[in-house]
Amino acid sequence: MKKYVKDFFLRGMLFGGFGPIVAGIVYMILSYTINDFSxxxxxxxxxxxxxxxxxxxxxxxxxxxxxxxxxxxxxxxCHLSTLYIAYSMCYIINSWIxxxxxxxxxxTLIFLAVYFVxxxxxxFCIKATSKKFNKFLN
Numbered sequence: 001m002k003k004y005v006k007d008f009f010l011r012g013m014l015f016g017g018f019g020p021i022v023a024g025i026v027y028m029i030l031s032y033t034i035n036d037f038s039x040x041x042x043x044x045x046x047x048x049x050x051x052x053x054x055x056x057x058x059x060x061x062x063x064x065x066x067x068x069x070x071x072x073x074x075x076x077x078c079h080l081s082t083l084y085i086a087y088s089m090c091y092i093i094n095s096w097i098x099x100x101x102x103x104x105x106x107x108t109l110i111f112l113a114v115y116f117v118x119x120x121x122x123x124f125c126i127k128a129t130s131k132k133f134n135k136f137l138n
Contacts, residue, residue, distance in 0.1 A: 019055030
């Protein structure tokens with residue numbers, strides 16, 4: 001288990017820096033599309049710190065899918081819940097979505113739909129690739 005914790009932190013540190021880059025791109029686009037768009041120093045700092053943590057968790061959470069003793073359901077649930085908490089907290093802290101139950105329900109439904117579309121796409125691509133390799137080996 002120590003190996004997986006180490007991998008989580010290593011992956012997080014390697015890819016965490018992409019979060020603030022994405023936040024910078026989003027704010028740059030907003031500045032070109034919204035008249036008199038401005039941010040306070042606190043808003044900029046919050047965006048940088050929270051998107052770094054979001055990217056850190058996003059990259060680190062991939063380790064859940066590699067723990068040999070875990071079944072697909074357990075790793076999927078851990079990965080899904082970790083990402084959901086990270087994304088929802090980041091969006092709420094940055095006021096990208098308001099903390100209202102209706103908005104959170106919509107966010108949750110969209111998050112789950114996108115998560116499972118991506119998950120099934122990756123799952124079936126890996127399964128097809130495995131079949132090709134197995135045919136090649138036989």
